[in-house]
Amino acid sequence: MIRNRIAAGVSLAALIFGTATPANAAGTTAGSNIVNNVTVDFKVGGVSQNQISASNSLVVDRKVNLTVAEVGNATTSVSPGQSAAVTTFSVTNSSNATLDFALAATNRSGGTAAHGGTDNFDVSNIKMYVDTNSNGVYDAGTDQQVTYLDQVAADAVVTVFVVADVPLGRSTGDVAGVRLTATAADGSTAGSQGAVLTQTAGANTAAMDTVFADTNANGNTANDGIGFAEDDYTVLGANVAATKTSRVVSDPINGTTNPKMIPGATVEYCIAVANGSGSATATNVVVTDPLPAQTTYDSTFGIKVNGTVTGATCNADGVAGGSFAGTTVTGTIASLLAADTRTVVFRVTIN
Amino acid sequence: MLAFLLLAVTAVPAAAEPQVSLTSHVSVVRIKAGRSGTPVRSLEEPKLVTPGDRLLFTLDYSNNSGKPADHFVVSDPVPSGVIFAGEESKGAEVSVDSGKSFGPLDTLKVVDADGKRRAARPSDVTHVRWTFARAVAAGERGELRFEAIVK
Numbered sequence: 001m002i003r004n005r006i007a008a009g010v011s012l013a014a015l016i017f018g019t020a021t022p023a024n025a026a027g028t029t030a031g032s033n034i035v036n037n038v039t040v041d042f043k044v045g046g047v048s049q050n051q052i053s054a055s056n057s058l059v060v061d062r063k064v065n066l067t068v069a070e071v072g073n074a075t076t077s078v079s080p081g082q083s084a085a086v087t088t089f090s091v092t093n094s095s096n097a098t099l100d101f102a103l104a105a106t107n108r109s110g111g112t113a114a115h116g117g118t119d120n121f122d123v124s125n126i127k128m129y130v131d132t133n134s135n136g137v138y139d140a141g142t143d144q145q146v147t148y149l150d151q152v153a154a155d156a157v158v159t160v161f162v163v164a165d166v167p168l169g170r171s172t173g174d175v176a177g178v179r180l181t182a183t184a185a186d187g188s189t190a191g192s193q194g195a196v197l198t199q200t201a202g203a204n205t206a207a208m209d210t211v212f213a214d215t216n217a218n219g220n221t222a223n224d225g226i227g228f229a230e231d232d233y234t235v236l237g238a239n240v241a242a243t244k245t246s247r248v249v250s251d252p253i254n255g256t257t258n259p260k261m262i263p264g265a266t267v268e269y270c271i272a273v274a275n276g277s278g279s280a281t282a283t284n285v286v287v288t289d290p291l292p293a294q295t296t297y298d299s300t301f302g303i304k305v306n307g308t309v310t311g312a313t314c315n316a317d318g319v320a321g322g323s324f325a326g327t328t329v330t331g332t333i334a335s336l337l338a339a340d341t342r343t344v345v346f347r348v349t350i351n
Numbered sequence: 352m353l354a355f356l357l358l359a360v361t362a363v364p365a366a367a368e369p370q371v372s373l374t375s376h377v378s379v380v381r382i383k384a385g386r387s388g389t390p391v392r393s394l395e396e397p398k399l400v401t402p403g404d405r406l407l408f409t410l411d412y413s414n415n416s417g418k419p420a421d422h423f424v425v426s427d428p429v430p431s432g433v434i435f436a437g438e439e440s441k442g443a444e445v446s447v448d449s450g451k452s453f454g455p456l457d458t459l460k461v462v463d464a465d466g467k468r469r470a471a472r473p474s475d476v477t478h479v480r481w482t483f484a485r486a487v488a489a490g491e492r493g494e495l496r497f498e499a500i501v502k
Contacts, residue, residue: 026402027401027402027403027501027502028402028432028501028502033432034406034430034431034433035431036430038425039373039425040412040423040424040426041422041423041424041426042370042371042422042424042487043420043421043422044370048422049370049416049420052369052370052371052372054374054410056377058377058397058400060400060402061401203398204399205398206398209398209399211399211401
């Protein structure tokens with residue numbers, strides 16, 4: 001080939017400025033054309049000739065990549081019987097095309113859950129919601145329930161909430177693992193899920209082809225257009241137990257000195273309710289106690305709630321509360337913290 | 352005496368071949384591990400092209416005019432969707448300001464998004480061109496190249 005000597009460098013007394021443009025991480029949009037236009041200007045015999053031009057074009061193919069990730073780095077703590085408990089995920093479309101993503105949320109069956117516990121129960125009534133108001137928090141009534149993500153733009157990240165009910169009868173430490181799976185689908189049509197994508201098999205074409213470039217993150221299969229991540233729910237129950245004790249306060253003969261259990265004596269009953277250590281706070285603990293036979297409720301003393309205990313002794317520090325109706329005493333302890341004990345105390349006289 | 356009629360026949364030129372022909376061709380550069388582990392470079396037709404792929408642009412010219420063509424300048428704006436990646440044929444000048452001015456890349460500067468001036472990089476190039484110092488002879492052909500990476 002003949003080597004052409006080209007003009008020497010242009011004088012650069014003045015600095016030439018341009019501005020740098022940022023790159024789109026997902027890349028040139030699939031289906032777009034890369035068009036090269038080249039021109040040549042020349043003279044023949046000293047006369048400028050018509051400019052000659054040539055061009056060619058090629059189509060950028062669709063490179064599919066997605067990531068599903070757990071958000072929050074922690075289990076969701078739940079009580080037995082809790083409804084609409086939330087685990088949070090993100091779905092990132094790192095393809096160079098707008099895509100739909102079909103979604104599925106499923107229970108784990110045993111094994112080690114996302115945050116290290118052993119999966120031993122299932123949640124029920126599982127639903128998925130997109131974070132419609134983009135505030136990172138599940139807002140019932142505002143966030144939209146979905147079965148797929150519609151037209152997620154290249155490089156966009158969508159927050160998805162998996163919401164489920166926890167059954168009763170679970171104990172503190174029980175774990176239910178859940179998995180959110182996203183599958184790449186065509187994103188051409190708004191408002192309905194497109195067909196699940198398939199990789200262009202066989203010979204590559206001059207039109208837009210599809211290539212799967214997703215990884216095996218979280219243990220899923222690489223290059224299949226599918227990604228998933230796991231999260232979990234861990235039960236924190238309240239372990240509440242009640243003990244009832246009584247003491248004779250006074251009798252008509254001995255007064256308060258060594259009183260005996262004889263007709264006319266005043267007896268004090270104490271129901272102590274204890275919450276185990278490491279438990280959730282129990283709230284609205286309602287204690288009901290029918291009077292023993294052959295006793296009469298002492299309305300002067302009334303009912304004292306929320307007192308404390310010292311060892312086996314019920315302290316006289318409760319406040320007036322509760323109610324008596326028919327032959328039943330009812331008292332409510334509003335809030336019982338883990339490792340705490342509170343009392344409902346009332347008195348009767350022996351008939 | 353016989354008079355001879357001379358009929359002047361004007362020659363009609365044949366359909367004109369373009370004075371300079373120019374073609375633009377693109378290939379995808381694939382680098383694979385060779386038998387001994389050293390990378391082997393091959394060129395493919397651009398049927399499967401995805402972001403990150405390296406493209407080779409080749410511009411072939413030929414002077415068919417029958418006369419020398421001088422002030423010969425081949426210009427090529429970097430296509431949208433790719434980033435210039437150098438490997439341009441000798442003697443090229445580039446522009447980093449959308450074709451307003453040209454020079455060797457290592458002499459050019461750009462202003463960054465945060466207002467700082469810095470040396471221009473291949474990714475800043477907007478145009479590449481070759482200005483031939485001497486005429487292209489009648490019948491001469493040649494090829495110019497450069498590479499770019501799909502954004």
